[in-house]
Amino acid sequence: MRLEGKCGLITGAGSGIGRALAIEASARGMRLILTGRRRDALESTYALVSSKADVHVEPRDITSANDRLLLRRVAGERFGCLDILINNAGVQSVGPLAAIGDRDLEAMVRTNLLAPMAMVRDMLDLLKVSAASRIVNVGSMFGEIGFPLFGAYSATKFGLRGLSDALRRELFDDGVGVTYAAPRATRTAATARYAHLVEAFKMKMDEPEDVARRILRAVERDARSVYPRGPERFLVLLQRLLPSVIDGALVAQLRKARESLASPPSLSRDSVAIKAEKPNGAKSGAF
Numbered sequence: 699m700r701l702e703g704k705c706g707l708i709t710g711a712g713s714g715i716g717r718a719l720a721i722e723a724s725a726r727g728m729r730l731i732l733t734g735r736r737r738d739a740l741e742s743t744y745a746l747v748s749s750k751a752d753v754h755v756e757p758r759d760i761t762s763a764n765d766r767l768l769l770r771r772v773a774g775e776r777f778g779c780l781d782i783l784i785n786n787a788g789v790q791s792v793g794p795l796a797a798i799g800d801r802d803l804e805a806m807v808r809t810n811l812l813a814p815m816a817m818v819r820d821m822l823d824l825l826k827v828s829a830a831s832r833i834v835n836v837g838s839m840f841g842e843i844g845f846p847l848f849g850a851y852s853a854t855k856f857g858l859r860g861l862s863d864a865l866r867r868e869l870f871d872d873g874v875g876v877t878y879a880a881p882r883a884t885r886t887a888a889t890a891r892y893a894h895l896v897e898a899f900k901m902k903m904d905e906p907e908d909v910a911r912r913i914l915r916a917v918e919r920d921a922r923s924v925y926p927r928g929p930e931r932f933l934v935l936l937q938r939l940l941p942s943v944i945d946g947a948l949v950a951q952l953r954k955a956r957e958s959l960a961s962p963p964s965l966s967r968d969s970v971a972i973k974a975e976k977p978n979g980a981k982s983g984a985f
Contacts, residue, residue: 699781701723701727701728701914701918702727702728703729704728705728705730706723706728706729706730706731706783707773708733709734709760709785709813709817710786710788712736712743713887713888714884715786715886715913716732716743717739717746718906718907720732720743720747720753721746721748721910722911724748724753725748726914728751728782729776731753731755731776732756734787737755740755740757741755743755754772760813760816761808766816769820770821773821778824779828780821780824783833783834784913785814785817785858787813788809789809792847792848792891792895806850806851806854807854810855810857811861814858815861818865825874826872826873831873831874831875832920833865833875833876833877834877834913835858835859835879837858837862837878837880838852838880839926839934840855843944846949847955855880862876863878875922876922877923878922879913879916879923879924881904881913883902883903884903886906898951898955902926902928
């Protein structure tokens with residue numbers, strides 16, 4: 699798929715991978731709607747996109763049915779169709795499952811799994827209008843390998859991967875492709891909050907700009923998935939063939955990580971939050 703002139707909607711565009719995707723997509727000539735809960739963060743992204751880009755900022759909470767319908771209306775009025783939907787928004791709570799409260803568990807499930815399902819459902823008629831459209835679900839390597847202390851988050855990303863596989867088959871005859879992206883730990887404000895665990899588990903970190911470029915290259919190639927370069931691909935294969943090997947390695951690393959976990963877990967708001975005041979309007983423009 700050639701990205702120039704394509705119409706896209708990116709969730710969680712106010713920071714991290716979402717912001718990097720917005721910058722990279724606009725540089726490739728895409729027309730964009732950027733959404734996220736925080737207006738100030740979206741406006742910071744807006745200020746960084748290509749000066750020639752057609753970009754509309756629409757602050758919305760994708761866990762809200764009303765806000766999703768408003769996003770659909772805006773996309774329909776501006777574009778008449780939707781070529782690319784990027785489900786990127788996510789929240790994360792890290793720590794022992796026994797220490798994570800109901801509110802944080804529900805926030806992860808609503809934002810990381812239920813909201814992408816609902817976004818696809820609510821945008822599907824616009825995606826079908828396009829001659830060849832694509833859904834991009836941004837998951838995680840935590841959706842491939844269940845790391846201890848990341849269990850609830852991993853569960854939502856495993857679910858998103860399963861949803862992506864099912865939708866790829868379900869929507870094939872409708873001309874709607876699906877790409878699942880599984881980046882490893884990425885250097886964002888959210889991951890900085892559990893940097894001690896990243897170190898304890900010996901995770902490699904990527905820059906959001908590199909992740910965004912790989913995702914958009916995968917879209918251009920109509921690829922079904924995009925994974926990190928390096929040993930992670932081997933680890934995914936090992937997880938599927940010899941999971942007991944991964945068990946032993948991660949249990950050993952967990953023992954070290956427990957020494958680092960000195961404070962209770964808290965919800966890291968990577969892109970959106972659940973309890974928030976409603977946004978008051980939208981900013982748009984074509985530079």
